[in-house]
Amino acid sequence: MPTLGAIADDFTGATDLATMLVARGHRTVVAVGPDGVDAEGAYGPDADTDAVVVALKSRTAPVADAVGASLAALRALRAAGCRRFYFKYCSTFDSTPKGNIGPVADAFLDELGERRTVVVPSFPATGRTVYRGRLFVHDELLEESPMRDHPLTPMRDSRVPRLLEPQTSRPVALVGLDTVRAGADALRAALDDPALADALVVVDAVSDADLRVIAAATENFALVTGAAGLAVGLSGPHAGSARAAAASRPGDPAVVLSGSASAATRAQVAHGRAHLPHRKLDLARLREDFTGGVADLTAFVRAYWREDRERPPLLYAVGSAEDLEQETPAGAEPAAELVERALAACAVELVAAGARRLLVAGGETSGAVVTALGARSLAVGAPIAPGVAWARTEVTAHGRRETVDLALKSGNFGTAAIFTEAWERLA
Numbered sequence: 001m002p003t004l005g006a007i008a009d010d011f012t013g014a015t016d017l018a019t020m021l022v023a024r025g026h027r028t029v030v031a032v033g034p035d036g037v038d039a040e041g042a043y044g045p046d047a048d049t050d051a052v053v054v055a056l057k058s059r060t061a062p063v064a065d066a067v068g069a070s071l072a073a074l075r076a077l078r079a080a081g082c083r084r085f086y087f088k089y090c091s092t093f094d095s096t097p098k099g100n101i102g103p104v105a106d107a108f109l110d111e112l113g114e115r116r117t118v119v120v121p122s123f124p125a126t127g128r129t130v131y132r133g134r135l136f137v138h139d140e141l142l143e144e145s146p147m148r149d150h151p152l153t154p155m156r157d158s159r160v161p162r163l164l165e166p167q168t169s170r171p172v173a174l175v176g177l178d179t180v181r182a183g184a185d186a187l188r189a190a191l192d193d194p195a196l197a198d199a200l201v202v203v204d205a206v207s208d209a210d211l212r213v214i215a216a217a218t219e220n221f222a223l224v225t226g227a228a229g230l231a232v233g234l235s236g237p238h239a240g241s242a243r244a245a246a247a248s249r250p251g252d253p254a255v256v257l258s259g260s261a262s263a264a265t266r267a268q269v270a271h272g273r274a275h276l277p278h279r280k281l282d283l284a285r286l287r288e289d290f291t292g293g294v295a296d297l298t299a300f301v302r303a304y305w306r307e308d309r310e311r312p313p314l315l316y317a318v319g320s321a322e323d324l325e326q327e328t329p330a331g332a333e334p335a336a337e338l339v340e341r342a343l344a345a346c347a348v349e350l351v352a353a354g355a356r357r358l359l360v361a362g363g364e365t366s367g368a369v370v371t372a373l374g375a376r377s378l379a380v381g382a383p384i385a386p387g388v389a390w391a392r393t394e395v396t397a398h399g400r401r402e403t404v405d406l407a408l409k410s411g412n413f414g415t416a417a418i419f420t421e422a423w424e425r426l427a
């Protein structure tokens with residue numbers, strides 16, 4: 001029976017946290033939405049699941065929708081037996097001044113009858129650290145990083161308490177690195193200060209050792225919040241044996257679907273273009289004849305599979321920053337929706353045609369693909385990179401159930417060679 005329940009505000013964020021939990025010895029399932037929790041009635045006392053992470057698409061949803069979906073997920077996790085909870089948001093604290101991180105944290109505390117929790121976006125393995133409340137992305141302050149120009153959640157301030165204050169009715173406090181470095185007892189005492197009794201407490205952390213101290217000091221908290229980094233301090237009962245087995249075999253048809261526009265993914269697409277058969281999505285063609293445009297793309301992939309199973313074809317939306325459509329032509333479907341719909345349709349057609357290994361790049365894109373494939377849950381397996389892992393997944397394509405291996409890659413994660421190297425981890 002699972003005891004740890006997590007709620008993630010996007011799909012790649014859910015597999016990011018699940019990857020970390022598996023590495024720490026939790027057999028982990030990602031549930032697609034609240035309805036995916038225990039969808040098969042499989043979490044009985046003998047079930048081989050230690051942790052469940054619910055994947056939501058709530059990061060940029062209206063506040064009331066995000067709170068509603070998050071509470072539904074929390075209730076489903078409680079009903080499935082979970083007793084401790086982890087609210088996972090982005091390591092770059094992606095949110096607008098209206099939310100949704102503060103409102104969801106507040107709602108969870110109220111629902112659980114708890115008074116305070118910690119706020120820990122730090123994830124040193126991917127270069128995210130928090131010092132004196134300022135969030136860094138590698139060597140840059142958040143506000144000077146590429147996140148400054150994110151289309152949906154432009155991050156123009158690096159001070160986590162100041163980002164959080166407009167999102168919550170609770171006091172926001174900061175506990176600095178000196179206290180964390182003084183150890184778990186000192187941090188526990190600081191968190192027990194009556195002045196912080198009802199607060200959302202941002203805690204500095206610049207290393208995994210700091211995160212382990214925070215995890216130890218909060219082991220009795222019913223709720224913690226943060227990016228995936230904090231899970232480095234949460235040990236599960238199955239160290240070394242928590243990974244789900246792969247569903248596919250080497251040589252099974254494979255494909256990369258990239259809808260992400262982020263800088264890291266553009267470097268991965270450039271590497272993929274040098275080493276893999278590739279096709280860029282033609283937005284004009286898709287707008288003119290969506291079905292025909294998708295058929296062109298899938299025919300390209302299938303023709304390639306007939307010749308060569310070594311190198312998975314790459315279908316991608318953005319090769320360079322100039323590819324991003326700035327203005328939607330009058331009366332046309334916006335590019336973002338069109339790309340998500342097209343890659344999701346390609347995924348369905350390609351699974352029906354035999355694809356058993358799919359690597360998807362981009363959070364929104366991953367949400368669209370997983371939803372179109374009708375997946376209810378993902379059993380997390382071999383890691384690929386910090387925050388990215390393979391997951392065995394039952395999907396439906398044209399009415400037929402198939403089991404595939406799926407990797408959902410956050411736009412910002414992974415090395416330049418991830419599209420060519422990820423497959424070795426599945427073997």
Ligand SMILES: Nc1ncnc2c1ncn2[C@@H]1O[C@H](COP(=O)(O)OP(=O)(O)O)[C@@H](O)[C@H]1O
Nearest residue numbers: 260262317324325335336339362363364365411
């Ligand atoms: N050429 C394009 N013009 C405009 N938007 C695009 C284009 N290509 C992709 N997109 C959209 O950009 C968004 C990228 O977001 P996402 O998939 O979450 O990736 P990331 O993880 O990098 O943020 C998606 O909604 C995708 O459909």
Ligand SMILES: O=C(O)[C@@H](O)C(=O)COP(=O)(O)O
Nearest residue numbers: 012013016090091363410411
């Ligand atoms: O915490 C993180 O950085 C990631 O897990 C994450 O949430 C990334 O979001 P996308 O870049 O939108 O995939």
